[in-house]
Amino acid sequence: MSEDIFDAIIVGAGPSGSACALKAAEGGANVVFVERGDYPGAKNVQGAVLYAKQLDAVVPQFWKDPEFPGERNVTEQRAVITSGREDWVSVSFRGGRYKQEPPNCFTIIRCQFDRWFAKKAEEKGAQLFTGVTVRELLKNNGAVAGVKTSEGEDLGSRCVVACDGVNSMVAQKLGVIDEWRMDEVAMGVKEVLELPKEKIDDRFALEGNEGLTIEFFGSISHGMIGYAFLYTNKESLSVGVGAKLSDLRRTMIKPYDLLDFVKTHPYISRLIKGAKPLEYSAHLIPEGGFHSMPPLTGNGFVICGDAAQMVNPTHREGSNLAMTSGQLAGETVVYAKRKNDFSQATLQEYERKLKASYVWPDLWEHRDxxxxxxxxxxxxxxxxxxxxxxxxxxxxxxxxxxxxxxxxxxxxxxxxxxxxxxxxxxxxxxxxxx
Ligand SMILES: Cc1cc2nc3c(=O)[nH]c(=O)nc-3n(C[C@H](O)[C@H](O)[C@H](O)COP(=O)(O)OP(=O)(O)OC[C@H]3O[C@@H](n4cnc5c(N)ncnc54)[C@H](O)[C@@H]3O)c2cc1C
Known part of the structure; x- marks a missing residue:
């Protein structure tokens, strides 16, 4: 066992992990966050729309940071309801005020964003270990007391925060989740397509840093629960689609065939014409919502973000719930350190904070x-x-x-x-x- 006993070991350096590490370190806790990818974001997939309010709560006025890797400031959001291949209805909302401060949301590329965000946590004093996978949990008198890593090292801590995403190894080792059922997760597939900025601006009627997001519902998902999306980045477009695993199994449709179907839809094919594929990725999205949330705290542990099924799929929101839950977990680590008590009774402060935020009420509201x-x-x-x-x-x-x-x-x-x-x-x- 390494000599250091950290106040918290945070597993994962996605949006929840970096938010937790930053807030805990800022409050004076001695924390490490461990990421299995060679760098934060190396393995992460998102559409990606990132919400400003929740990031601002962790990195105030982040949009003024010249290194913030926001692609476009989303000023217009559109929903398109498709019927058959040739008919559709669209509703678009342009919010001119989003051009002033504070902005509402940005499109991002996750590998760039995650790196930047983790660096912000490091600047506050959190230690980042990359290329290290957490394999086991250490326990002491029934309480979680650290982790065993892929390097064979034992790291001791007063609590472990699970920010390790949808297939949370930590939550499984804790015995609070099993394998997700097929109707509790969706498969999201996505391509990034390169297109010159002028073409994007022309095709989507944008100027400067303005961005547009489009979501497609109805026949485009072949009767499955899910939707397709097309988001504008600076010099690329993100196009993707997600559907529940249970529906994909029922219909026997392969995710990449579904993406091909989406890309050839007349609405979309005209907008992505001539764009060059840069990257293809696939990732699970937790969609069980409120009913599938595991116990969020115990003696020496806290669970955040996708690891705790905190996604609101009816509003395409996941990264914001991840950042807020990470922030509140980080604040709870500081609270527990001050009380010198990492028992469940103290860590339940996290649940109280979640209930007082938008996270719990939103998941409850959309539960059924x-x-x-x-x-x-x-x-x-x-x-x-x-x-x-x-x-x-x-x-x-x-x-x-x-x-x-x-x-x-x-x-x-x-x-x-x-x-x-x-x-x-x-x-x-x-x-x-x-
Ligand atoms: C296709 C797609 C599109 C999406 N679009 C949007 C969108 O537009 N807007 C939005 O808000 N949300 C979107 N989401 C959801 C959003 O991506 C997630 O809700 C968010 O990333 C959750 O953050 P997290 O930190 O909880 O988990 P993650 O982002 O999954 O991060 C978990 C981290 O933990 C690391 N890790 C895992 N296991 C270990 C281990 N054992 N040891 C060490 N490290 C480990 C992983 O490598 C990863 O870096 C989308 C998701 C998908 C798949």
Whole structure:
């Protein structure tokens, strides 16, 4: 065993790990964060939209840092509902005020962002070990007391913070999670495509540092729970799609075939035309949400971010919950150090902080959305089609009175779904749009 007994060993240097390391070190705790990749971000995949408010809480006014590797400041966000291959409805929101401070979110490339973020934690005094995998947990009188690494070294600590992502080895060794069920995780596949800045600006009507994100729902996911995305970076585009593993198994669709289907969709193929593939990646996304969260604390341990299933898939949010949970875990390490007590009773401060933040309420609010869709997946096909039909009637000028179009639209809605069912669906899916 190494001579040092750290206040905390943080496993993983993703958004949750770096936020935790930074806040703990800033508060005076003696912490190390251990990353299996050769550098932070080497193994990480994200769409990637990164939220400013949660990063600002850890690195104040980060956007003024000349080294911050933000790609574009997202000023416009668009949702496209697809029906078949040729029909779609889009809703776009441009927030001009996001150009002023504070910004709302940035597109990023994870390998650059994770490196920058980990460096910020190191600057506060956290030690970073890279190329080191945590393999086992050390215990003392039933409490977690350190880790055993791939280098064969034992590192002692007063607590271990699991920030090791969706397939959390730490949570599995703690016995608080098993293998995830197939309906608790989605597979996300993504390509980065190179395209000159001027072409991106022209095609997406952007200027300077402005960025646009587009999410695609409906027929594009082949009736599976999931969505596709297209995000603008400085000189590249991120295009990807995610679907639940249980749905991929049921439909026998291979993730890379799904991505090909997405890239050839007429809306997308025109926007990515001539772009050169730079990188392909695939990663699991935890989607069990509130119902799948493991116990978050115990004697000598805390669990954060994806390791604790903290993703809000109905709003494409994961990195923000990871950063906030990491921040609150870091603050809790400092609190426990001051109390000189790393028992569960003290570490439960983390759960109190999560409940007082947006993390717990958001996960609670959206807890049943995917379960309800799974009970009746036809929702994913019926509503996009009905919305498209309603707009088809609205925009088609065919010499018939408007009242006839309205009547036909209403009749179609009632035939396909019925008033009671529509009200039930609205109630069951309320978390998805709220
Ligand atoms: C395709 C895709 C698109 C996404 N898009 C978005 C998006 O646009 N916006 C958004 O907010 N979220 C998005 N997410 C979700 C987001 O990426 C995650 O929620 C976020 O990365 C979670 O951060 P984390 O720190 O908890 O885990 P991770 O980012 O997974 O980091 C875990 C770290 O731990 C390391 N590690 C794992 N095991 C060990 C070990 N035993 N020893 C040492 N190190 C270890 C890993 O190498 C990794 O660096 C997306 C995810 C995917 C897959």
């Amino acid at each position: 959305v995917e379960i309800n869709v799974e009970k009746d997946p036809s929702i994913l096909e019926v509503y996009p089609r009905l919305i498209v039909e309603a707009l088809y009637h609205h925009f088609t000028v065919d010499g018939r009175p408007k009242a006839v179009h309205k009547k036909e639209t209403m009749a179609l809605f009632l035939k396909e779904r019925g008033l009671l069912k529509i009200l039930q669906d609205a109630w069951r899916l309320r978390g998805a749009v709220g």
